[in-house]
Amino acid sequence: xxxxxxxxxxxxxxxxxxISLSTFVAAVLVITPLGLVFFHLLVNGASSVSWDFxxxxxxxxxxxxxxxxxxxxxxxxxxxxxxxxGIPVGVLGGVYLAxxxxxxxxxxxxxxxxxxxxxxxxxxxxxxYGMVVLRFKGFSAYAGGxxxxxxxIPLILRTTEEVILLVPNGYREASLALxxxxxxxxxxxxxxxASKGIITxxxxxxxxxxxxxxxxxxxxxxxxxxNHDLSQxxxxxxxxxxxxxxxxxxxxxRQAWAGAxxxxxxxxxxxxxxxxxxxxxxxxxx
Amino acid sequence: xxxxxxxxxxxxxxxxxxxxPSRFGDKAFEWLTLGMALVVILLVFLIGWQLARGSSLAIxxxxxxxxxxxxxxxxxxxxxxxxxxxxxxVSSLIALLxxxxxxxxxxxxxxxxxxxxxxxxxxxxxxxxxxxxSVILGLWGIFVMIPWLRDYPxxxxxxxxxxxxxxxxxxYGTSMLAGGIxxxxxxxxxxxxxxxxILRSVPxxxxxxxxxxxSTRWEVTRIAVLSYARKGLFGAGILGLGRALGExxxxxxxxxxxxxxxxxxxxxxxxxxxxxxNEFTEATTDVYLQALFEIGLVxxxxxxxxxxxxxxxxxxxxxxxxxxxxx
Numbered sequence: 001x002x003x004x005x006x007x008x009x010x011x012x013x014x015x016x017x018x019i020s021l022s023t024f025v026a027a028v029l030v031i032t033p034l035g036l037v038f039f040h041l042l043v044n045g046a047s048s049v050s051w052d053f054x055x056x057x058x059x060x061x062x063x064x065x066x067x068x069x070x071x072x073x074x075x076x077x078x079x080x081x082x083x084x085x086g087i088p089v090g091v092l093g094g095v096y097l098a099x100x101x102x103x104x105x106x107x108x109x110x111x112x113x114x115x116x117x118x119x120x121x122x123x124x125x126x127x128x129y130g131m132v133v134l135r136f137k138g139f140s141a142y143a144g145g146x147x148x149x150x151x152x153i154p155l156i157l158r159t160t161e162e163v164i165l166l167v168p169n170g171y172r173e174a175s176l177a178l179x180x181x182x183x184x185x186x187x188x189x190x191x192x193x194a195s196k197g198i199i200t201x202x203x204x205x206x207x208x209x210x211x212x213x214x215x216x217x218x219x220x221x222x223x224x225x226x227n228h229d230l231s232q233x234x235x236x237x238x239x240x241x242x243x244x245x246x247x248x249x250x251x252x253x254r255q256a257w258a259g260a261x262x263x264x265x266x267x268x269x270x271x272x273x274x275x276x277x278x279x280x281x282x283x284x285x286x
Numbered sequence: 287x288x289x290x291x292x293x294x295x296x297x298x299x300x301x302x303x304x305x306x307p308s309r310f311g312d313k314a315f316e317w318l319t320l321g322m323a324l325v326v327i328l329l330v331f332l333i334g335w336q337l338a339r340g341s342s343l344a345i346x347x348x349x350x351x352x353x354x355x356x357x358x359x360x361x362x363x364x365x366x367x368x369x370x371x372x373x374x375x376v377s378s379l380i381a382l383l384x385x386x387x388x389x390x391x392x393x394x395x396x397x398x399x400x401x402x403x404x405x406x407x408x409x410x411x412x413x414x415x416x417x418x419x420s421v422i423l424g425l426w427g428i429f430v431m432i433p434w435l436r437d438y439p440x441x442x443x444x445x446x447x448x449x450x451x452x453x454x455x456x457x458y459g460t461s462m463l464a465g466g467i468x469x470x471x472x473x474x475x476x477x478x479x480x481x482x483x484i485l486r487s488v489p490x491x492x493x494x495x496x497x498x499x500x501s502t503r504w505e506v507t508r509i510a511v512l513s514y515a516r517k518g519l520f521g522a523g524i525l526g527l528g529r530a531l532g533e534x535x536x537x538x539x540x541x542x543x544x545x546x547x548x549x550x551x552x553x554x555x556x557x558x559x560x561x562x563x564n565e566f567t568e569a570t571t572d573v574y575l576q577a578l579f580e581i582g583l584v585x586x587x588x589x590x591x592x593x594x595x596x597x598x599x600x601x602x603x604x605x606x607x608x609x610x611x612x613x
Contacts, residue, residue: 012502012505013502016502016503016504016505023392023398023399024400025391026387026389026391026392026395027392027400029388030388030389030415030474030475031415033423034414034415034418036426036430037423037426040426040429041422041426089322089325090322092319092323093319093325094323097323099319100316100320101323109323111597112326112327112330113326114597115330115590115593115594116329118532118589118596119333119532119590119593120533120534120559120585120586120589121532121534122534122559122562122585123333123337123582123585124333125562126336126337126566126579126582127333127336127337130339130340130579131332131336150329153325154326154329157323157326182312182315183312183314183315183316186315187315210419211419211420211422212419213535214420214535214559217563217566217567218567221567238419241425242421242535242539245421245424245429245539246539253429256425257429260422263419263422264422267417268414271413271414
């Protein structure tokens, strides 16, 4: 072989190896923040997560200890309120996109849902502030729940549609051939077959909005005490973490780390659950 | 004759026939689901209408000046959003400069180069990064990232590039650059996973053809994969830009929240989303609140436009996934 050509071949191989290495380094750099955040959450938060953290109300500045039980319960209440709006609208809307309508109109709706998914979460906070807080003259759990519910709609709509499209057409035809009405076929055959996927989508949406802070800042507003009246401001874990993180007190910083650790563990538990659900689905369909 | 024949058929059919099936259930269910699907259109109008209504006075009072002046003085009731627009654009640009190469590199590694056994775990890790809430990344930013940046990379940057206007002046830690870096971390997962989908949609025949010509791995990636997927990868970047523009909590916690336009990236800045997050509950006068609503309107307008562009670019790449089950 001509020597120069051989050189060139070596250069090409070197370039290929070099770029392969670079992409590997990029992948490592992308997951580095994940490792670092986890490491520091454990180092700074683990010592403050105690029995008190899950049972006590926040203590005033200067008093060590205290917990975030009201914020944890508040987040669960807000998620429940959000689900009341997000799940029915999202799931049924997804059913429509998968089962009815003309292809063209549906692709339009799909497009709008995707664009809505890109609307900054703080925008939803401002909108709900104008819709609810200004009108009823006060921050409330209802307003916070509404903001979270609206964010859930496009998320659940898209995942529901995708899993319903995966249901084989034969199921529908078999049911229709038995003379079962279309809507009963959809509810009892199609949605039942896709139920695991639909639940997966709902869980993912909950995990996503469970950590949302921006839309709650001026809707749910936060509360240092227990609140059982949903028309009053309510505490939420992400809000409490934010308030404590930007405060100048060391005690509160420790509490913020502890709250963050609890929140991340909660979100990851949901994600692991989703992974188990989807793995079973993949196995049963294989 | 014909009439009697029809009559006899009807008569003979009558006893066997059950009550005609009611179409009511079907119609009601279809209308119900249609109503729910139309909610997404309603939501777009709801956002636009609420934001426009909430800011109508400010729009009348300040007009176009709102976007081009930089006085933000709630006491004198003078509001100009230019520093926030500047801060949003610059921090997002920094984020894109960092995140796009890293994400596309990772996507290439995941689809073209990585050993098969490592792919799924890596994808899961990227998804986990996406699951970390913004506020927690912000907490980590304040107490871990900012002190580290202040002590090591920032002085180094100042030493190396201090002769440019971008890396001059005192180093506080909280800064436009720190804001850009934290946004980059937030948008890495979405750009990575969308780019990965795009690269996976490139037909294998393309790769095989390039290999058959004697290409090295990188040449296959460059010639057969990247050039084929160019438009989609651009779309992934634009989608990341849309997320970057609206990123709120983490940025608010590290960018310094000072409404100014400074060339140096070590100086603190302020973004559209951050000013809403910080000042909304403090807005004591109507005009102040209206000005914040108008900032929300600007943010909404920009992110909608960017997302539309991103979806249009991505749609052309991934139309196969939208086929319907029932025709």
